[in-house]
Amino acid sequence: MSLQAKLRAHIIRLTYSSLFLLFVGIPFVMQSQDFQKGLGSMLIGWSVINLIIAFFSFRSKKEPVQPAFSKFIVLNLYFNLTYIAIGLVMLTQSKYTAGTGTAIIIQGLNLFVLDQILHRNTKQ
Numbered sequence: 001m002s003l004q005a006k007l008r009a010h011i012i013r014l015t016y017s018s019l020f021l022l023f024v025g026i027p028f029v030m031q032s033q034d035f036q037k038g039l040g041s042m043l044i045g046w047s048v049i050n051l052i053i054a055f056f057s058f059r060s061k062k063e064p065v066q067p068a069f070s071k072f073i074v075l076n077l078y079f080n081l082t083y084i085a086i087g088l089v090m091l092t093q094s095k096y097t098a099g100t101g102t103a104i105i106i107q108g109l110n111l112f113v114l115d116q117i118l119h120r121n122t123k124q
Helices: 003-029 034-059 066-090 095-122
Strands: none
Touching: 003 034, 003 066, 003 095, 034 095, 066 095
16 A cells, blocks of 8 residues: 555544534533533534644645655654643633633644554554
8 A cells, every 4th residue: 555545544534533522522512511612612623623734734746755654654643642731731721711722632633643554554
């Protein structure tokens, strides 16, 4: 399977997980409790951003260059761990901020798993 095909499979996984988290977030944002509102709004926000990234990635016809692509994925893995750490710190704040922090942890874990799959599938 070509690198382009592996990347497209990754984008499909990202799209499905983003749609799932988007629909999970909608009922939370309608709740009256601050934690749920924070959780829902951040799940929706991250999902929309990921769907935009997926949309433009699907439209791209440019073939990634393997060495640079591998370094980029490793960098993304570190960013995902950073998101999780930031989310953990946010848990100590107000209820709304703790809700957004929880969503950031979920997003970071989601992206970490997806990027780890892509990294494993594209290692030379």
